[in-house]
Amino acid sequence: MSRIWIISILSVLMLASTSVYQRGFAQSLAGARLAADGSSDGPFTVSVTGKLALCSHSERGSIILDIEGGVAPYTFKWNTNETTQNRSNLYAGTYTVEITDSQGTLHIERIVVQPPYPLILEDLEKQNASCGSGNDGYAKIGVKIGRGEPYKVIWSHGLEDQWEAYDLAPGVYTVTVVDKYNCDVSLSFEIEAPNEGIEVTESITEVTCTSGNSGEVQLNVTGGQPPYQYSWNHGPSTSKITGLSAGTYVVTIMDQTGCAYQASYSLQSPSEIQVESEIVEPSCGGKSDGLIELKLTGGTQPYTVNWSNGNTGAKISNLNPGTYTASISDAKGCSYEQSFNLAAATELTVNVTDKVDLTCFNSNDGTAIINTNQPKDQLNILWSDGIKNVWSRNDLEAGNYTVQVSNNEGCSVETQFTIDAPDELSARIESTLEVDCAVGSVEGVAWVSISGGVEPYTINWNPSNASNREINFSQSSNLKVRVTDAMGCIVEAEARVDYPTNTKEGRLNFNYRKLEISSEPEVLTNEEIIFESEISDEFIAWEWSFGDGSKSVDKDPIHVFNKAGVYEVSLTGYDIYGCSSIETNVIQVNSPLEVVVIPNAFTPNGDGLNDTFMPKLRGIQEFYLEVFNTWGESMFITSSPEDKGWDGTYKGQLSPPGNYLYKITYRTPAGESVHRTGGVTLIR
Structure with a gap:
């Protein structure tokens, strides 16, 4: 017996968000191809996606590479001798690929597929509701075995990221815990109650426009054990209350057993109809292209709009200069009237000057100045974000803006522009453990992945104060990094790294x-x-x-x-x-060898030697044996390899000594059927 050891390097740690992926790094090797003038080709970048963390041993990972830069086509050589760009059906481990473009530029990428780790919850703690309509149930869970924070906790009634749930009504709940590798485990439980709860349905009559005290609330109560007692916050003790004005009314209902139910009902006064208008003055030159469009809120839909020029609806167009009055009513009969004046316009021009984009992704420090060909004190300006009568802005967010300028004559003109922002500066700490299985050594490596912003970046690690992208660690700890780009934009990242205490050889x-x-x-x-x-x-x-x-x-x-x-x-x-x-x-x-040995005599005297007649068979698939006396009468039949053979009796009586005949048929391993006959002597 020999023992062979195979050394491989697998990762036991990957810190990532819901979409997990590993670090990639490029190395320009000293032997890379140089151009004719002595300069080396520029590196290309590789982004890594795929399934890079396993939740169970039955799962397999995958790696997808996306390459930017360099000169296609590319060649790929993995540490497992594969030459394809993307990989699938992968076990946990570290996979290294050398990528070479057509100019000879080399890029090395190391990707870790994280092995599975059990996620086991603590036993559920719970407290049932006091009664069927009581919302005082309680449940608590915890992680017994897992990879460590952060965990995402999702309760079926909407609560998230809480280990304890309060104010639970009777019913069945499910709680799911998801670890940092997006592996999850769920637990279902029931909050019970000693008896059926109180159930309430209500019929509400709202306050009308014409009467401020016309509201009503009628309750229909079932469940629990009647009779019921009613206690309203404003005094009444009946299931129906009337003459109500706008407001909130709270009732406590108690059944005969003392089980209580509380509910509140809000009555609203009919809200006033609110009118916002978008007006387009007739173009300069007396054209009939004016427009009034109303945006109606408040009141009760649907609305009815009648205009003084005979038109209906919230929008009227093809208008001449003049005054237009809108009479608006809602479904409850509330009404509102507003007039709009359209004036003839003169020609306007508008342009954007001194536009400055954002310094950082979310800095909101964009600027723009609007200029026009008419005196600004006689014009109105409206920005698409709602700002009015401001010609210079210095607090703009990234996005598209429309500016509308109109004069007292009803002429208006628009211009559009875009405030751009640099790509968002982001940083993420990733880490791995490099294990030497032969000597049992472990080295922790952490690095910061940076995207967006403007290079070059300034990096500062805490607590080591290192300024490199990659650092080593030899103990479990929390790492923090601060990244500042060339524009002074700052982003910080933090991650927990774990370091094993030892690596032991298993039996x-x-x-x-x-x-x-x-x-x-x-x-x-x-x-x-x-x-x-x-x-x-x-x-x-x-x-x-x-x-x-x-x-x-x-x-x-x-x-x-x-x-x-x-x-x-x-x-x-x-x-x-x-x-x-x-x-x-x-x-x-x-291969089984065919052996068939048939004795020619046997002595059934009970001495344990040669007491039965049975062929010795080896390598035989199946057989059939029959023994006859000299008159052709069948004395014994068997086809079972476990049979001990003929013991010299027939129907419980000793057969006389003498000669007997046998016939055997068997099938060889090659499938050939063989028939043999012969004689056997019974000796007593």
Whole structure:
């Protein structure tokens, strides 16, 4: 028996958000191709997406590479000898790819596929509701085993990121906990109540426009145990209250058992109709292209709008200069009237000067100045964000703006412009553990991934005060980094890094035996062989290879060798640190040999020697044996390999000594049917 160790480097840590991906880094090698003038080709960038964290051992990861820059086409060489751009069906581990463009520029990318880790919740703590209509239930959960914060907690009634839920009504709830790798586990439970709760339906009559005290509330109560007692916050003790003005009315209902139900009802006064208008004055030159469009709020829809020129609806167009009055009424009969004056306009021009874009992504320090060909004190200006009569702005956000300028003559003109912003400056701390399985050493590496803003960047780590993009760590801690771009924009990131205390070698061994008990010690083809493993707890995954092209991930698999030969069976174990080890056994598998030996005599005297007549068979698929006396009478029949044979009796009586005949038919391993007859002597 030999033991072979295979060393691999897997990552045990990936810090990322819901969409997890790993760091990438580019290296311009000293041997990279140089241009004719001696300058090297510029590097290209690679973004990594895909499924880079596993939630269970049955899952497989994937890697998708997106390349920008360089000169296509590109070639790819992975540390697993694959040459495709993207990868799928991946186990947890570290995958390194060398990417070379057509000019010889080399980029090296290291991607970590995170192995699964159990997420187990603590036992649920809960408190049932005091009664069926009581909202005083309580539940609490916690994580017993997991990778650590942050966790996302989602309760089925809408509560999020809270470990305890209060004020729960009776019913069935589900709570789901999601770890930082987007792996989740759910738990369902029921808040019970000792009896059925009070249920209330209401009929509400709102206050009308014509009467301020016309509101009513009528309650219909079921459930609980009647009779019911009613207590309103303004005094009444009946299920129906009338003569109500606008306001909030609170009622407490109690049944015979003391179970209480509280509800509040708000009555609104009919809101006043609010009118906002968009007016387009007739163009300069007396054209009939004026427009009035009303935006109506308040009141009660639908609205009815009648204009003094006979038109209806919230929008009228093709208007001449003049006064137009809108009479507006809502569904409750409330009414409102407003007049609008359209004046003839003169020609206007407008332009934008001194436009300055944002310094940082969210700095809101854009500026713009509006100029026109007419005196500004005789004009009105309206910005698309609602600002009026301001010609210079210095607090603009990024976006598209429209500016409308109109004069007292009803002529208006618009201009549009865009305030741009640089890409958002963002930073994210990522880390990995580089494990040397041969010597048991671990080195933590953390780096900051930066996007957006304006290069160059200034980096400051806390607590180390390092200024490089990548740092090393040798203990678990919280890392913080502050990034400042060339424009002075600042972003900060923080992450927790974990560092293992040790990497231990786990025990790995296995034995094998025939599943069906047999006196034959050798392994034959088409026999079921069970492989029994001894795998210590340090290993979280394993794989069998039987040497004939078959594999298995069962802990104690059963395998059948279909052909004779020598097979090297190996068991590979993977621990949580990404290290692996192999235990190998060599198995000789033989083809069964055909052996048929038929005795010519037997002595059934009970001495334990040659007491029965039974052929010795080996490598025979099936057989049929029958024994006759000299008159052709059948004395014994069997087709079972477990049968002990003929003991020299017939129907419970001893058969006389002498000669007997036998006939046997059997099928060889090659499928050939053989018939043999002969004689056997019974000796007493």
